[in-house]
Amino acid sequence: MVAVVELTEGPGTSAVYARAALGLLRRGGGTTLPDVELVRRGVTVDRSHLARYDRVCGLRLTDALPATYPHILAFPLAMRLMSAADFPLPMIGLVHVANRITVRRAIDAGSRLDLAVRAVDLRDHPRGRQFDMVATASVDGAEVWRGVSTYLRISSASTTKGDRPAGPAPDQADGAVWRLPARIGTDYAAVSGDRNPIHTSRLGARLFGFPRPIAHGMWTKARCLAALEGRLPEAYSVEVAFKQPILLPSTVRFTSSPSDTGWEFRVDSKRPHLTGTIA
Template identity: 45%
Template sequence: MRTVPALVPLYARAVLPKSGGDGPPPRRELVVTARADAVRVRRYAEVCGFPTGGPLPPTYPHLVAFPLAMELMAARDFPYPLLGLVHLANEVECARPLAPGEALTYRVRTGDRVGHPRGTAFRMLAEASDGSNVVWRSTSTYLRRGRPTGEAPGDALPDVERPDRTESWRLPASTGRAYAAVSGDRNPIHLYPLTARLLGFPRALAHGMWTKARALAALADVLPDACRVTVDFRSPVLLPTRARFSAVARGDGHAFAVRSADGTREHLRGRVSPLR
């Protein structure tokens, strides 16, 4: 039976040459059945700021889906090198509260290419089933920088004006290491200034999915039982830093954003709404 792969060996394969050319990603799917570990769930909630003892945070199943996506992207004939890929956006749909102890069957597959003014974007698709119904879905969009292949996408997510919720976050240099310890995502750009500089960044970066999870945790008291959460990742969060979270009620959901403390840089923009 297939198990969830470890991420460190997959990152090691990221430096190997590719043989897939520049065509579309091959259509492949990986399937695994997994049950959340109670200790890991608690640590994830603590690192991301969620309450403990309740259902799984809507972003938690990403910890199972992401290694499967990485295995697909690390294949020799996958056309885009792992090093240098940019996580542009992520959308999660959670159809109902997920109990930490229930077994879910995950299916992760390659999606379509998408034109982009800064290169070629593509999607990775994931879903989790309880045996009867799909209870969780995720779409992650990644960019391979290069020649333009399309127009700039429209700004589908609203700006946060006149927020009715704000928080100031102090993010220490250890933020990336803390999330790596619980998620298994030990990409060197998130760990230390030295390892980040080797890959072209002045300091370590917070994980995009940690930033999304931390923003959702700030809205934990208003999250619908069945929800859709969409975010665009707009600029990296360099550690250590201070950041500002803001949100405003819009219709039956919330628009939210994470910006630098002085408001000059927008790191993330998102929307949460009931899933109908």
């Protein structure tokens, strides 16, 4: 039986990161995810915040929420769940490896959203252990949006090699070169609440094996959808796999091409950074 915990206000992400840092001191290694769903009802959108988010991600300013924006609203709930004492894996060090979003209909920025977040399907992976964080947004009792984020905890015993270099872009693909400044990490952290130091601090990035800060995966996904604005229907699913991280600053290439079900797209440089499909 899932225990439903209703919150009357959103948890502060700074406090959650502090608690997560303390969580690194515990051994973890549990075998089950907490059977709990965190819920926050009647969430409204701050239009000035939405405008800042759109600008950081290169999205148009409209009254319809971008597909990735409800992820931002639900993220503090996910952080609270992952930083809890009974969560089997330490939150800091988790790698966001995939994300799937389903938009069931356009969501007006004036809607009152009921958000729910739950962790499911803890399972083995060749490089460690992974699980899915499922978030939903509902309006008047009807689900209008669902996001599934897959997180991986890499084991120190893992010997799996990284992704191979990307092959040549498809002949029919549309392409664009993006020059990403270092501030992308801090700008996105400010609007998303995801202040993981691997995105905002050279020292923090080095602690986790990166020579300099890396771009947020969900910023990259949002930027890809911005490049496809005007060509997407009101209802669709968009799934991405996060490959090699994008070091900041950096220059990358975005390519997209039509498919039988919608679109295929990717971001790469010498190696693949993100691959995605839209249906």
